[in-house]
Amino acid sequence: MKIVIIGASHGGIAAAMSLCKLTSKNEVYLIDKKPLHALGYISSGVNLHFQNIIQELTEVTTDVQPLIDLGVNILTERQVMDIDPKNHKLFLEYEDQEEIFSYDKLILAMGSSPTAVNTIIDAENVFTYKGLEESQYVLDSLEKAQQIVIFGAGYIGLELANVLAATGREIHLIDNMPMILSRYFDSDMIEEVQDSLNVQGIHFYPNEFLIDYQAVDNKVNKVCLLSKTIEADTVIFPSQAQPNTGFLRDKVALNEDDTVIVNDYLQTSEQDIYAIGDIVPITYSKTAHVFMPLVTRAVHMARAAALSLIGHAIPFDRENKVSATKIMDYFLGSVGVTEEEAPFLDMDVSSIQTEVCLTPTYIAQQKIAKVKLIYQKDTMEIIGAQLVSKEHLLQDLNLLSALIQHKTTILDLAVENFCFVPQYTPLFHYLNELAFQVLQQTSD
Incomplete structure (x- = not known):
């Protein structure tokens, strides 16, 4: 064949x-x-370069x-x-x-492919990128730039802002939504991270739109938003x-x-x-x-x-999506549907969100995470989850993805048999406890 x-x-x-x-x-x-x-x-090659993980994009x-x-x-x-x-x-x-x-x-x-930026701003120092060649042009411009404007606070824009801010550049991050990562996280989960951006040197402008720009010698030097004008050496549209x-x-x-x-x-x-x-x-x-x-x-x-x-036909779950990143000291993980997007998908959902301790209470150095579960009201099937922590919780995110893919309910999760190791874990896994809290609330 x-x-x-x-x-x-x-x-x-x-x-x-x-x-x-x-x-x-x-x-x-x-x-x-x-x-x-x-x-x-890998389209995040520019980020890896500024983190000194790679020297050349071809790596x-x-x-x-x-x-x-x-x-x-x-x-x-x-x-x-x-x-x-x-x-x-x-x-x-x-x-x-x-x-x-x-x-x-x-x-x-x-x-x-990225949408052509010349339909937005036609200038030499305005870029969008995904492939190797475009990324090299972006890298060359960013190496010389100090004032950088990034439109779009999704993963690509936020990650780029994060690595560039760490190099001492002045970063202006603009989005038409009120929160960063709005397609992946609910406001109550991401607010703490958003509030920390300014400390990192990232100026975030929510609910903003590009309305005009100024250019000299075919290079943008100012972008005009609804509420203010910002000076710029390089302008990036990473999310189109x-x-x-x-x-x-x-x-x-x-x-x-x-x-x-x-x-x-x-x-x-x-x-x-x-x-x-x-x-x-x-x-x-x-x-x-x-x-x-x-x-x-x-x-x-x-x-x-x-x-x-080749004859091993297997269905693929086209609903589930899982993604993660590290911004500043925060691990951010999201899987499935957010509570804020659920009504637009005609889903009637409830949620539980709390701060949990990842370690036993008798461990001196406590490890904390903010966790949210989103579930269907009628069936109590878990359809979404979000993790925000200064601990690396990628395996927990993968576990949540598998639970959602296998249509686990809150009742199932309350008694899911996770391993207990007294040196490292509480008697019940925090996901057991979250699910049990839901059942407590619904039993009252």
């Missing part, structure tokens, strides 16, 4: 590698418009040799112009020539993105935002075409979905699609 994957970012690479590791019976082709040296670039691209050793056929600098699902053909552009390429099964993994699905219109079923409609097994409206990664939205129902690019989700979708293609 000839399996072709369009897109050699994280999802496409994971799909190709998974397919070849599972069986050697198939021909696997990976097609991408980027050059070989730029494949699989966080993918080494393609393991893929080649596994038998993946990599075709780079080829732009897919069109597809013919009926005849299982792709139409590629390569060196100004058209190529026709056939397939038996097709995986769409084109990811997303759109799915790369233009050539799919009228070929497979798309949502109104050009994301791809798939079933539980990641098949599109065409049986032999699968879709993974950013182009597949978080999907709650036939009428409720959210476009939210997440690398974690892309690579796990890739593995699920690979298993289905």
Whole structure:
């Protein structure tokens, strides 16, 4: 069977590698418009550079040799112009020539691209970035800049602001929402972190919009917001993105935002075409979905699609989303639905939020976390959770993701059998205690 994957970012690479590791019976082709040296670039490379974790951005691209050793056929600098699902053909552009390429099964993994910033501000020192080449331009500008304006307080914008502020630069972070990370955290969970930004040297402007700008010699030197004007050496729009699905219109079923409609097994409206990664939205129902690019989700979708293609069909949970970051001294983790977004998804939810002690009371140095569980009112199924702590709680976040994926209820969680080790843990895990508190409240 000839399996072709369009897109050699994280999802496409994971799909190709998974397919070849599972069986050697198939021909696997990976097609991408980027050059070989730029494949699989981690878009937070700029942040890693300013943290002195890497010196060159090329350090966080993918080494393609393991893929080649596994038998993946990599075709780079080829732009897919069109597809013919009926005849299982792709139409590629390569060196100004058209190529026709056939397939038996097709995986769409084109990811997303930043929206062109020249539609917002057309100037030399205004950037958006995701790939290696754009990131290098951004890095060159940031190295010389002292006053940096960042539009968007999602993960990308906040993480960039955090690492740049640590280098002594003056950072202005602007968002049209009242809180940072508003797509991932409720206000009551993130307020403490937001209040700490100014101490770090990050000026945060909530509920603000760009209304104008001033430029000299095609370089922005001031941006004008609703309430004030800010001087700028470099302006970044890190969070504007759109799915790369233009050539799919009228070929497979798309949502109104050009994301791809798939079933539980990641098949599109065409049986032999699968879709993974950013182009597949978080999907709650036939009428409720959210476009939210997440690398974690892309690579796990890739593995699920690979298993289905070789005969181990497994459904993928398209509702669940899990993400985390470290800002200043805080670990921030979020999974599933937030309480504030639930009404927009026609979900009737309740929640419990409290500060918990992660260690036994007899341990001198206490470890604390703020924890929130969101659950359906009628079934008490847990559908969301958030963690904020100065402790590293990634494994707890992964545990919560698994509990949500397996549709665990508050009643289940109250008696979940977590391990007790007296040197490290209280008698009951804090998640047991949170669930039990809910049951106490509902029993009154």
